[in-house]
Amino acid sequence: MIRVVLPAHLRTLAKVTDEVTVDVDRHATIGSVLDALELRYPVLRGTIRDHVTRQRRPFVRFFACEEDLSHDPPDTPLPEAVVTGAEPFLVVGAMAGG
């Protein structure tokens, strides 16, 4: 079970108030966590990754264990602490815009 922390606007869209959890296998990757997240909350499809290209939106970042995973390929395994649920996977709205 992987804990995912969403930015406030996406929590509103998903109608959740706190961090969410998704189930993936032991070989959890950035891509598989996002797949599971979108499966559980279809309204989030297209908000984190582009519908068509599946690329991360430019102003969305992925953090975990105090590391920036935003530029890692989707098949990058997540840190063990995220896989065990000790640490959350953070989807972050970048500090940008006005």
Place this chain on the structure above:
Amino acid sequence: MSGVRVLVGTRKGAFILTSDAKRQQWDVAGPHFGGWEIYHMKGSPADSNRLYASQSTGWFGQLIQRSDDGGTTWEAVGKTFAYEGPTGTHQWYDGTPHPWEFKRVWHLEPSLTDPDTVYAGVEDAALFRTTDGGQTWHELAGLRRHESGSAWAPGAGGLCLHTIVLDPTNADRIFVAISAAGAFRSDDGGQSWRPINRGLRSEGIPNPTAEVGHCVHRIARHPSRPDVFFMQKHWDVMRSDDGGESWREVSGNLPTDFGFVIDVHAHEPETIYVVPIKSDSEHYPPDGKLRVYRSRTGGQEWEALTSGLPQRDCYVNVLRDAMSVDTLDPCGVYFGTTGGQVYASADAGDTWTPIVRDLPPVVSVEVQTLS
């Protein structure tokens, strides 16, 4: 009891303003979708409780919201706008080919007869349609594939399809406008298209009278005159009496013929409204005076409407989708500004009152007349 519902899209959320038919006392609801840009929000002519809203941000992309209860509650519906087939290229600012890329929905135009059918004008310019209440969207690709498409170039606001006009007498006839390609018409329900820009003259393009390349800002029409159109072009206010086949300038005595909005009185097809803006680099009214200009002669002869509007130190803009009219008698006229004001006139423009003064910058204003 009759009344009006004013749907206001802003840079940071949606607001719904309601009043009875007197249009003096207003209730303000919102923000809905706080923090998100609401480029456009419009109700179905066939079901006044059915509303659609285009919601987007640079962070999380495009969403479409639908309400079935007049805007009290909303449901996020389909938001996949995938171009049909090979996307091809249009012209980029530097003249190079640039792939079509979906950016946002600028305008939602519900069908005149079916609450579940809506047309969406998007950036990069294309026309989409849903027939299932917004769950799925399909491109009417004949427009983007028009032989001139590869030469279309974005205006300063992007290559956006921002105006969609449906014909109350002919369901197969659709008009759209694109910045900066011009106006197009379909006579077969959106399958095929042709430019309708004869008579337009734009000094900022290599051939001022080219078939495409004009920065049309807005087109309006009275429902009782399906072949009579009024256009606010980048510069010039234009008129067509033949369904867009030809246009003539009707700027007349306007202080400047640059602007964005144009609309038609609900009961007087020859009474039209514009808000002159000083220039394309100075997006504010001339002389710091916010003035709506009304022509009762279908153009050429214009009168300034100033009562209740700021006549000094006013430097706001009124964007292309930010004016609308109701169908009460007398006709109500409404517009929103980039300064966050929404002004209403319950007497066809003679006098104006701000409904709200301090919203985020207003992008769109649509009015529903409720019975």
